[in-house]
Amino acid sequence: MRTSMKALLAATLLATCSLAQAAELTVMTSGGFTAAYKELGPQYAAKSGDTLVTVLGPSMGKAPEAIPNRLARGEHADVVIMVGYALDELIRQGKVDPSSRVELADSRIGMVVKQGQAKPAIGTPDELKKTLLAARSVGYSDSASGVYIEKELYKKLGIQDQLAPKSTMVERVPVASQVAQGTYELGFQQVAELLPVPGVTYVGKIPESLQSVTRFAAGIPKAAEHPAEAKQFLQYLASPQVQPAVQATGLDSVAR
The missing domain is CATH 3.40.190.10 (Periplasmic binding protein-like II)
Known part of the structure; x- marks a missing residue:
């Protein structure tokens, strides 16, 4: 006891x-x-x-x-x-x-399209450039990755004039959620912020030579x-x- x-x-x-x-x-x-x-x-x-x-x-x-x-x-x-x-x-x-x-x-930048859409090629700088030029609309975040795309990536690819009219910086909400709704054809954000969002297909990371690593x-x-x-x-x-x-x-x- x-x-x-x-x-x-x-x-x-x-x-x-x-x-x-x-x-x-x-x-x-x-x-x-x-x-x-x-x-x-x-x-x-x-x-x-x-x-x-x-x-x-x-x-x-x-x-x-x-x-x-x-x-x-x-x-x-x-x-x-x-x-x-x-x-x-x-x-x-x-x-x-x-x-x-x-x-x-x-954290690296990736891209999504609406679920059900074909995955475009973005594995090389030339492929990414062609995909961006062919897109009807592009959305990217209002964080560091979006600023990089708007201020540097387009310039590196030599397409800032062509992309400016059809690109939008998305504020306060996940970019992928807007792609899922059909607001934008292509969406860019850090991969870890794209993957949890339903209704989109993850295409992949942008080429390493063009990456902005956070x-x-x-x-x-x-x-x-x-x-x-x-x-x-x-x-x-x-x-x-x-x-x-x-x-x-x-x-x-x-x-x-």
Whole structure:
């Protein structure tokens, strides 16, 4: 009887300690890494006992939901996951601990067409150029990938004058959702943001020689309430064992 009671007390003490050690982490995450986070976050929470409170917002821009603007208003975060150069700016401003920066994944630009449409050839610069010139309409995001297409890609291909009248920067909603509705014939965005959207066919990435690669990274704000637990979470997101899940969302693992 005494042995059973001791075992029960030990189990109760262990459970109490586990609960005491568990933390509620507020995670601000943006854009292209969100699909991977939504897959890996619950797995980590179940394993660690920590609770993840997710706050979505873009890495930059004037929108009040943007991560830098949230932090500027004093909103709390234990982890921020965002475009690498936007994270660097927060580090420069003294809002994120520079030693906490973790490289997570690279994101490349891809293209979709409406489901049921034939997949056009875009494997080489010449094929991409011909496909763009033949398209009736083109949509791209209002994030870094769309700015690159509008300001640099068209210029590299020598077709900015021909494409400008039939190209649109899509604001606030996924580009693929507009392609699915038939608003645009071709849609460009980071691959990880195209794949989750129904009603479209993923064609592929644009040629590597024309790519604009976006690095996603994460860090811990200096005002974080649970920096030790946040560090463990970031180590998990960057660990080798989760890379197949990261790659399945359309991201590319960082060479380490």
